[in-house]
Amino acid sequence: MAGATSARTPVAVARALDGLGRDVTTWRKLRHLTVEQVADRAGVSRSTVLRLESGQGSSVENLLRVTRALGVLDLLTKALDPYATDVGRLRADEELPTRVRPRGAGR
Template identity: 60%
Template structure:
């Protein structure tokens, strides 16, 4: 597997720290949060330590912590200037590039 870019690794650490903070704010142990999310304790610990995980794992944990709506809203393109500017445009269903010779 290729090494992740530094910005991605930094984001994984930041998200992991935020998940751990939310868990502590909810006064849940790692075991309790993992049980509520339907993931293993080691999976939650990896996520909290910025060691990666699946999108599904992140969303399961976010749901267990009561922040699923916030996580979902954070990637809503209509919450950005670009998304709002392009809202009236018909977006392509696929983006393709012609091969250059």
């Protein structure tokens, strides 16, 4: 993100990371896979999988690689589908703007 600083992780984000980590661990165990097996299937290091499972930050790509290796990538991507929400369904027929500017700017 342009202009982003390395500020402290917000509490809500830290909680989400922790929850995702627990979920990744649970999926791995449900699939009877070791950390090494998931890392190998995902094409990442063992330490990357362990960081994800412990709720430490990692790249989105690594998270997606691991969820793919666990067979749950589609669940994650479907969870982010804006048209699967009430707001998305209500606005499904609207044409999305090419650019979004802050309201009231330049008027």
